[in-house]
Amino acid sequence: MDLSSASTQDASLKARASRVAKIAAAHADDVDKAGRFPQEAIEALKAERLMGIQIPLDCGGEARSTSEIAEVCTILGQACAASAMIFAMHQIKVSSLVSHGTDADWHRGFMQRICSEQLLLGSATTEGGIGGNLRNSICAIDIDGETCRLEKDATVISYGSYADAILITSRAHKDAPPSDQVMTVFLKDQYTLEQTHVWDTMGMRGTCSDGFLFKGEAPAVQILPKPFAEIAAQSMLASSHLLWSALWYGIAVDAFSKAQAFVRAAARKTPGSQPPGLVQLAEMSSQLQVIRSNILHGLNAYENAIADHDRLSSMGFAVAMNNVKIASSEMILPVINQALRICGIMGYKNGTPFSLGRHLRDARSAELMISNDRILGNTATMLLVQKQETGLLG
16 A cells, blocks of 8 residues: 555544455455465555554554544454454554553553554464463463563464564463463564464464464563553453454444345345345344444443553453453354345355355354353353442443
């Protein structure tokens, strides 16, 4: 994308995201079919200067809210879910820096680099032996004077081969229990990756989240100054559930749009009569409204709580964010299934204007990131002591 020509266009966040989405959509089927990294979409994100939009103004960013970033995820999700997921994962990592790194000189400088160089941040929180339990680590960071070293068997690193830096979790030291964790930033020239697992999946194929043996060495100042328990509770939990939900909503919205176009085409062929699928379309619209309301409520709750660390770390807040994720991930599949029933064989086939195979496969990942069963188990434990909301206004 020509930066000079982009600068003469609409500079609003929605317009910038829409231009990226147009590029992402043009390559989405090939990205999915080949299981390749959506390079065109990521280059477009960088050209539109979207990588650092969450970062504070005094660090070179735009100080955009989580709601604004979620809207970008929804726009991208309607075009290419893999591109949207990469953007969401990147912004989730940025949220940890913004929430917990602004008082540290190195991390402030790093945020300035993210903005000026449009760096892409990867994530390494899973590990062989613990599965998807990001709140436990086996590996431990070794701090030797002003240097830290880490070796981790990371079964998944989000787009690890393509990231400019990786934020990685570990135990705080070799004698720390599994839950005493830190998160460290390693720049691309500070680590090596030895591939151990191949990302050959049903959906979200373009995220290219292979597994690697990670070996890194960096200045110890690159360890985030707050414990990972605080980072997870106060930024990662909400950012993950809300931004993921926003992009999943985008997938469902695009499925609805295809079904709507199919019904409209049928209506034009038989004017004066109700086309098949019209009532089902109305049902889908109702379901989408519920999903959207759920996400908006979660975004509002998070942004009202941002200044209150005690509230962000409370069980009630964790339950609320968990419920946003559970509801969003489980409600999008019926919408897409309904769209498939409306479009019939034209939705089932690849290469038609109504094809829904990619949508259905990408949406299947929603219940697995992080496993809904794991989240429900955590919520159930908290509900032993946490009172359920009983009023509409809290």
